Amino acid sequence: MATEDVRYRQSSQYRLWSFSPSHLQTLREKTTSLAATNISNRLRASSPPVDPLPDFLTPADEAMLLNFYIVDLLRAAQFLELPSEIQATAAIFFRRFYVTHSLMTYPPRALTMTCIFFACKAEGYFYRIQKFADKFPGITSEEVLAAEYVLCQGLRFAFDVRHPYRSLEGAMMELRRLGDFDEKRLVRAHGRARDILKFSPLLTDAYFHYTPSQIMFGALAMADEGLLQRLLRDAFAGQSESAKNQVLEIVQNCRAMLEKEPPERRTTYWDASASKETMKPLNKKLKKCRDPDRVDLVALQKARREQALQKVKAKTATKEDGDVFGTSNGAKIDDERGAKRRRVAEGGDMFGPPM
Known part of the structure; x- marks a missing residue:
């Protein structure tokens, strides 16, 4: 019988979307550089040609804007009263897509709506497209659907996202079985850890570097270090201390990453007056250096459909x-x-x- 670790290593999340920090940084730098080069060529070839060229986003700029739009995505998902798992799936879809695509290439505002709607499909949560679009003034169903295939390609058609929520429930059941702690402490730690998991991993690269269980342990360590130590002591009973310390080191590294974006920052991100001044220059910079061929995704999709239809007609001519x-x-x-x-x-x- 396969262990949980073996099953996870067979998942698309591990095989396609797990990276070392250095590898992930290299991928993002290449993505930003390639986007700047391609957009420069298009702007020079436009009529009239753009001269001088705008300042392009740096990888650091893209990282800041990425989190800004993920928070926007979470706000929209909460407005729709979607379950936590669907909100997290949408955020991870968005974060995965912009590993190999630049914010300068595909407009992030449009992709947030597409990610939310597609996450509902991926998690088996039925939502009619027209009802979905009607929830957001100024958004049409065509705009929501226009980037679906592009999103699927960017995700490498890997739609399975493993979250740490079930791991947390299992950990709390195990702590209750051990019987070493009073219920109030467990309830308090459970609520705090769940708040962390609904925000901190989505605003960091935790899903790219750690397993769902490791992310859960990192959140539990933030919530109550004593509970984590008790679980590890029971799990490694009869084993060497070095094995336990090795796991603990990974968990502490994950905890350090989660602590960069604690759930308390949610209010800071969502306070328009606080975030507007920080993000306004970056959004202005993004607007000037966007790919002119991909600004309107609806028009781009129509053009691609017409091109594909013409090819089919040519092949099936009598x-x-x-x-x-x-x-x-x-x-x-x-x-x-x-x-x-x-x-x-x-x-x-x-x-x-x-x-």
């Missing part, structure tokens, strides 16, 4: 037998048909004489 089978084969078929007609006209059997 052809003569000679065009399909070749001139000699076509002539041979005509001769056979003529011989059958002559036999029938002469009173003969079109299928030949009796055997």
Whole structure:
């Protein structure tokens, strides 16, 4: 029987979306650099050509804007009263997509709506597209759906997202079984850890570097270090101290990452007056250096559909037998048909004489 760790290593989250910090940083730097190069070429080739070229976003700029839009996404998802798992899935979809795509290439505001709607599908939560679009003034169903296929490609068609929420419930059940702590302490730690998991991992790269269980332990360490130590002591009973310390080190590293974005910062991010001044220059910079060919995703999708339709029509155009089978084969078929007609006209059997 496969262990939980083995099953996780078979998941697309581990195989396709797990990176070391250095690898992830390199990917993002390449993405930003490639986007700047491509957009520069398009702006120079435009009519009239853009000169001088705008200042492009840096990887640090993109990181700040990415979190800003993820918070916007979470606010919209909470407005829709979606479950925590769907909110988290939408945020992780958004974060994954912008590993290999720059904010300068595909407009993040449009992708937030697409990620939320597609996360509902991925998690089996039915939401009619028109009802969804009607919730947000100024958003049409066409705009929500326009980036769906682009999103799927960016996610490498890997829609499974493993979250740490169930791990937390299992940890609390185990702590209750051990019976070393009073219920009030457990309830308090559970609430605090869940608040952390609904925010901190989504605003950091925790999902790229750690397993769901490790993220859960990191949040529990923030909530109540004593509970974490008790769980590890029971889990590693009879094993070497070095094995436990190795796991503890990973958990503490995860905790340090989560502490960079504690849930208390939610109000800071969502306070328009506090975030507006910080993000206004970056959004202004983004507006000037966007890819001109991908600003309007609805028009881009229509153009691609028309191009694909023209290719299909060209392939399925009516052809003569000679065009399909070749001139000699076509002539041979005509001769056979003529011989059958002559036999029938002469009173003969079109299928030949009796055997």
